[in-house]
Amino acid sequence: MITTVAESPVNYLNHQTTLASWLLTKDHKRIGLMYMVVVTIAFIIGAVFAALIRTELATPAGDLVSSDMYNRLFTMHGVAMVFFVLIPAVPAILGNFVLPLMLGAKDVAFPRLNLLSWYVFVIGLCVTLFAMVYGGVDTGWTFYPPYSTDGSSSNVLAAGIGVFITGFSSILTGLNFMVTIHRMRAPGLTWFRLPLFVWAVYSTALVMVLGTPVIAITVAMVAAERALHLGFFDPKLGGDPVLFQHLFWFYSHPAVYIMILPPMGVISETIACFSRKNVFGYSFVAFSSLAIAIFGFLVWAHHLFVAGISPYSAMVFSFLTFAVAIPSAVKTFNWTATLYRGAIWWKAPMMWTFGFMGLFLIGGLTGLFVASLGLDVHLTDTYFVVAHFHYIMVGGAIMGFFAGLHFWWPKMTGRMYNDNLAKLSALLVFIGFNMTFFPQFILGYLGMPRRYHEYPPEFQVLNLASTAGAMVLGIGYLLPMIYLTYSFFKGEKASANPWLATGLEWTIQSPPLPQNFLVQPVVTEGAYEYSKREIKVA
Amino acid sequence: MLSGIPLFPPAASTLAPEVDALYFFLLGVTAFFAILVVVLVLYFAIKYRDDTGLKVGAPITGSIPLEIGWSLVPFFVAMGIFVWATAVFFHIVRPPDQTLEVYSTGKRWMWRFQHVDGQREINQLHIPVGRPVKVTFTSEDVLHDLFIPAFRVKADAIPGRYSSIWFTATKTGEYHLFCAEYCGTRHSGMIGTVYVMEEKDYQAWLSGGGLTGSMSARGEQLFQQMACSTCHVNDGTGRGPSLLGVFGSTVKLSTGQAVKADETYVRESILTPQAKLVNGYQPIMPTFQGLVNEEGVLSLIEYVKSLGSGGTGGQQASAAPAPAAAAK
Numbered sequence: 001m002i003t004t005v006a007e008s009p010v011n012y013l014n015h016q017t018t019l020a021s022w023l024l025t026k027d028h029k030r031i032g033l034m035y036m037v038v039v040t041i042a043f044i045i046g047a048v049f050a051a052l053i054r055t056e057l058a059t060p061a062g063d064l065v066s067s068d069m070y071n072r073l074f075t076m077h078g079v080a081m082v083f084f085v086l087i088p089a090v091p092a093i094l095g096n097f098v099l100p101l102m103l104g105a106k107d108v109a110f111p112r113l114n115l116l117s118w119y120v121f122v123i124g125l126c127v128t129l130f131a132m133v134y135g136g137v138d139t140g141w142t143f144y145p146p147y148s149t150d151g152s153s154s155n156v157l158a159a160g161i162g163v164f165i166t167g168f169s170s171i172l173t174g175l176n177f178m179v180t181i182h183r184m185r186a187p188g189l190t191w192f193r194l195p196l197f198v199w200a201v202y203s204t205a206l207v208m209v210l211g212t213p214v215i216a217i218t219v220a221m222v223a224a225e226r227a228l229h230l231g232f233f234d235p236k237l238g239g240d241p242v243l244f245q246h247l248f249w250f251y252s253h254p255a256v257y258i259m260i261l262p263p264m265g266v267i268s269e270t271i272a273c274f275s276r277k278n279v280f281g282y283s284f285v286a287f288s289s290l291a292i293a294i295f296g297f298l299v300w301a302h303h304l305f306v307a308g309i310s311p312y313s314a315m316v317f318s319f320l321t322f323a324v325a326i327p328s329a330v331k332t333f334n335w336t337a338t339l340y341r342g343a344i345w346w347k348a349p350m351m352w353t354f355g356f357m358g359l360f361l362i363g364g365l366t367g368l369f370v371a372s373l374g375l376d377v378h379l380t381d382t383y384f385v386v387a388h389f390h391y392i393m394v395g396g397a398i399m400g401f402f403a404g405l406h407f408w409w410p411k412m413t414g415r416m417y418n419d420n421l422a423k424l425s426a427l428l429v430f431i432g433f434n435m436t437f438f439p440q441f442i443l444g445y446l447g448m449p450r451r452y453h454e455y456p457p458e459f460q461v462l463n464l465a466s467t468a469g470a471m472v473l474g475i476g477y478l479l480p481m482i483y484l485t486y487s488f489f490k491g492e493k494a495s496a497n498p499w500l501a502t503g504l505e506w507t508i509q510s511p512p513l514p515q516n517f518l519v520q521p522v523v524t525e526g527a528y529e530y531s532k533r534e535i536k537v538a
Numbered sequence: 539m540l541s542g543i544p545l546f547p548p549a550a551s552t553l554a555p556e557v558d559a560l561y562f563f564l565l566g567v568t569a570f571f572a573i574l575v576v577v578l579v580l581y582f583a584i585k586y587r588d589d590t591g592l593k594v595g596a597p598i599t600g601s602i603p604l605e606i607g608w609s610l611v612p613f614f615v616a617m618g619i620f621v622w623a624t625a626v627f628f629h630i631v632r633p634p635d636q637t638l639e640v641y642s643t644g645k646r647w648m649w650r651f652q653h654v655d656g657q658r659e660i661n662q663l664h665i666p667v668g669r670p671v672k673v674t675f676t677s678e679d680v681l682h683d684l685f686i687p688a689f690r691v692k693a694d695a696i697p698g699r700y701s702s703i704w705f706t707a708t709k710t711g712e713y714h715l716f717c718a719e720y721c722g723t724r725h726s727g728m729i730g731t732v733y734v735m736e737e738k739d740y741q742a743w744l745s746g747g748g749l750t751g752s753m754s755a756r757g758e759q760l761f762q763q764m765a766c767s768t769c770h771v772n773d774g775t776g777r778g779p780s781l782l783g784v785f786g787s788t789v790k791l792s793t794g795q796a797v798k799a800d801e802t803y804v805r806e807s808i809l810t811p812q813a814k815l816v817n818g819y820q821p822i823m824p825t826f827q828g829l830v831n832e833e834g835v836l837s838l839i840e841y842v843k844s845l846g847s848g849g850t851g852g853q854q855a856s857a858a859p860a861p862a863a864a865a866k
Contacts, residue, residue: 067723140720146697147680151646151722235698241681242696275586277595284605306683307694308701311631315624322616326609329571333608334600336575339582343593346583354579361575365568372619374626375560378690381683381718445561446547447687449718452726456714461543500591531597 007496011414011511026111027514031118032097033412035088038122040481042084045129047477049077054436054470057463062454070453071138072154078141079159083166084125086397087255090262091208092121092173094404095201097412099177101505101512102195104186104521109179117172124166131158140451142252145233145244149225157226160219167216170258174208177201186504188523192286195503195527196272196279199286200265203293207254207261211297215251218244242307249300257296259393260360261289263400264331267356270403271335272528273501274350275342279528281334288327295324305376314373321371328364332357347499348422352403355430359395363388366441384444387437395433402426402480409484410498414511415491421483428476435469502528550713550734551689551705556626558690563622567615630691633672633704638665641753641836642675644682644695644717647724652833654840655744656752661730663715665707666740672704674801678832683719686732694719700801707734757841760834764826772845778823779816786847790817804839 012029022030053073056064065073096114100107108114131137135155139148148156181202185194222244224230231237233244272279279285301309301317335357344350366388370376379385406422409415439462448459455463497506504521505512525532549558586595640663641652651659651673665671675684677695685692689705717728735743751759761767769778785804788796792815797803806813808830811823830838 062726067726071720071723071725138722144681144720147720147722151680235696240698275595276588276591276593278597278599280598281600281605284600305627306692308696308699311628314627318624318627319620322620323613325616326613329612330605330609332575333604336578336582337601337604339579339586340596341598342582342586342595343588344583344586345591346587346589347591354583357579358576361572365572368568368616368619369561369564372560372564372623374557374623374630375564376623377627377630377692378557378687381685381692442545446544447685447714447716449685449716449726451720454726456729458544531594 007509008513010513011509012514013414013511015514024115026107026115028096028100028107028111028114029412029512029516031114032093032095034118035092035096035121038118038125039085039088039093042080042125045132046077046080046085047474049073049080051470051474053077054467056453057455058467060455060457060460060463067453068138069136071140071451072132072136074451075137075140076132079128079137079163082141082255082259082393083163084121084128086259086393087170088121088173089259089397089401090266090404091177091201091204091258092117092169094266094401094408095173095177095204095262098408098505099180099198099201100184101411101508101516102198102503103180103184104189104504104517104523105180105184106516108176109183110176113172113176117169117176120172121166121169124162124164124169126162127165128159128162131155131162134158142248143219143222143244144248145222145225145239145241146235148222150234150236157223160223160226164216164219164223167212167219170208171212174205174212177205178209181205186521186523190523192283193523193526194286195265196268196282196285196289197262197265200261200268200289203289204258204261206290207258207293207296211251211254211258214247215255218247218251221247242304242309245304245307246301249303250297253300253303254293254296256389256393257292259397260400261292263356263397263404264289266400266404266407267335267353269503270349270353270407271338272530273407273499274345274347274353275339276345276500276530277338277342277528278526278530279334280337280340281330282526282528285331285334288330291327292324295320295327299324302371302376303380305373306380318371318373318376322368325364325367325371332361332364345499346423348417348419348426349403349407349499351423351426352399352406355426356396356399356403358430359391359399359433362438363391363396366391378447379444381449382444383440383448383450386450387440387444390437390440391433395437399426399429402429405480405484407499408505409487410494411505411510411512413488413491414494414509415487416494416498417487417491418483421479425476425479425483428472428479430476432469432471432473432476436466436473437469439463439465439469502530548688548709548711548713549690550709550711551691551707553626553630553705554688554690554708556629560619560623560626564619567619571612633702634670637670637672637704639840640665640671640673641833641840642673642684642695643678643832643836644675644684644721644728645678646680646721647717647728649682649684649715649717649728649730650833652753652836653744654753656755657744661715661728662733663730664733664735664740664743666737667707667710667734668737670704670706672702674700674702674836676700676805676832680721681719682717682721682728685716685718686713687716688713688732692718700805707732710734710736753837753840754844755841756834757837757839757844760830760838761841764829766838769823777820779819781842781845783846785843785845789814791815792817792819801839804842805835808835808838 137159138154221232225232231239233239233241299321302321305314443462494510496509643650651663677697682695691703693701693703713732715730715732769776770781774780784799789799809827812821
């Protein structure tokens with residue numbers, strides 16, 4: 001059993017309480033919470049757009065909003081969710097909070113830079129919100145030219161600048177995490193004793209640092225073409241629109257791994273803790289994260305199979321796409337095997353974990369459909385793709401985020417939440433999600449194109465089912481906001497280690513001291529030695 | 539139309555059953571793996587449940603044979619799917635030699651089709667059943683995508699270049715035609731209908747229109763109007779190369795490279811003549827960018843095609859580069 005921690009009445013939340021003490025903090029834990037506030041705001045905005053989209057699609061006619069408004073809604077839903085929720089959710093919120101704790105460090109390597117990243121992120125969001133209010137954006141979150149550089153009359157420039165700025169937050173955070181993991185590990189904390197979450201965050205940081213500059217350049221080129229008529233992409237100016245797609249997806253496909261790798265890391269933590277076992281095949285799970293990060297850079301053109309690339313190049317990218325599926329399959333099998341002969345504790349974080357596994361499984365397997373050249377011709381640009389990426393990026397990433405949030409919430413806030421409500425909301429999200437997005441696979445095979453404001457009447461029944469599911473999903477997401485807010489102020493006090501988990505973050509009080517550790521911890525064993533530790537108790 | 543929930547689109551081309559077979563195979567494979575994992579997770583979660591939180595799991599850390607097994611099995615399954623899907627893909631992107639040619643331009647927010655015999659239509663495409671049809675198209679403004687779900691084909695329409703889809707319809711009827719690449723305000727209104735007709739009905743439809751003359755006749759008219767004919771003299775003595783038999787042949791360029799004279803090449807030679815200069819000719823041809831619209835370019839291409847295609851004629855033209863290249 002883990003030794004009891006002497007509780008200090010002072011912690012990182014209450015040692016200073018002024019607004020300035022938050023806005024000027026260099027404490028990674030406070031910065032993590034500040035990201036949570038901003039990301040939650042972006043999530044609510046994105047969710048409102050989603051609700052309007054689904055309501056419009058309840059009927060085949062465009063009767064709720066105009067076509068121009070509908071196009072702005074799905075664009076701004078995508079921009080808000082991708083750049084301001086999915087990319088930062090796990091690394092910037094949970095990563096910031098737990099990474100230094102897991103390493104036995106006082107903070108990240110560059111605390112001041114960490115605060116700067118948050119400000120850059122907020123400025124990027126503000127510029128993007130400005131674009132949404134003044135003119136909106138209607139290019140789709142993909143900003144494909146020549147529509148984005150010539151055709152659209154919306155405020156593409158401001159939205160592009162917003163995304164450009166936000167990218168630097170990502171780059172700086174990635175850099176910070178990489179240096180932290182290399183330089184700040186506690187004595188004895190070798191690479192193969194690291195929690196798998198750290199491996200996942202490291203892989204993610206690699207993608208952030210290598211990939212994000214490319215999207216920054218690409219968006220800058222769109223801005224230059226739009227504002228100054230420099231001909232990069234528009235054929236009228238001598239450019240090539242397909243070049244944009246190569247550049248865009250060179251970042252934006254790896255960006256999917258920025259979204260899903262950290263939640264995968266979370267799942268490795270929760271599944272070990274609530275099975276009270278070692279993660280099966282630790283090194284395979286660790287290296288599969290790296291493999292995904294590296295292979296992820298080699299598959300971008302699978303978004304271009306019908307965009308006029310050579311069939312032979314399509315063949316190569318299809319092959320590489322199938323190859324990148326293998327590390328994801330390996331992870332899933334290892335998680336499943338971890339459960340075997342475990343002692344499975346049905347607490348709320350584990351329910352979110354099961355939800356993640358179910359949705360990620362469907363998302364991953366349907367990826368095989370769109371990786372298949374002959375099928376992708378029919379499926380691409382339809383609702384099949386919409387369903388597929390929502391299963392990965394929302395089903396997988398957001399379920400994983402909630403698993404992590406429920407797991408570390410007692411550490412972050414020093415409070416417990418209502419376990420039954422948390423389980424109920426995991427169930428509602430799981431059911432609501434499947435109701436919303438499963439019918440979209442069928443719609444996709446039927447041929448309903450994405451980004452359609454109006455659609456032929458025979459697609460209505462499935463769209464109605466999807467809209468009904470979105471309501472259930474909405475309630476599932478609303479519940480945690482209520483019971484977690486309640487918990488933050490009124491929840492039962494949490495002990496240092498309510499889950500009896502391994503890991504350095506559980507050896508200190510909840511919420512932690514401002515300086516995290518009073519004494520420098522020394523690590524003498526692997527990350528998940530549940531069996532060894534607990535024998536003393538039993 | 540709303541009776542029952544549709545689960546499966548009509549399959550009305552020779553490609554559709556190939557794509558559907560792949561789809562059902564993948565459904566089977568993925569359902570197998572999904573059910574396997576879900577059943578195992580649920581079984582373990584229930585069998586090994588312990589709500590005290592105090593028990594520990596068995597000290598198992600991993601198994602190399604299992605890791606190898608569950609890496610290799612999915613890999614081989616994936617490779618099988620890859621090979622099959624790629625074979626289907628090559629059927630989709632490689633049209634047969636003899637096709638009925640239709641040309642199209644996408645523009646916000648309509649599809650315009652031109653038949654070789656002269657008929658033009660908007661957001662409607664009439665084709666005969668049982669004959670391979672190839673639609674060659676481009677865009678006049680932003681990206682579009684020509685998508686016919688019942689035939690399981692689609693391709694992006696990209697300004698500045700040509701794309702094509704081909705299909706052999708197997709069932710008469712009316713099918714959706716969608717724009718599948720987001721193109722602005724009325725993207726969802728850029729839809730139409732494909733009418734697949736019996737051959738005799740198709741012939742009747744053809745004879746009903748076409749008062750403006752065939753595409754190549756229109757192209758020839760443009761060829762004269764824009765004075766192309768003053769330089770591109772058929773006997774090869776003009777300031778520009780003869781166009782007899784050029785289409786489909788291999789053209790030797792001033793850079794020493796060779797290029798196949800396809801639709802894209804002819805289009806480029808009209809709009810940006812200096813980009814690929816034929817060996818032995820001066821860069822004197824002016825650009826026709828802005829002087830001829832996309833439909834005009836397509837008519838000109840159809841006219842160039844009518845002058846004979848690679849190897850069938852025109853080899854007599856002294857400057858015809860293909861034999862020169864071969865002689866080398």
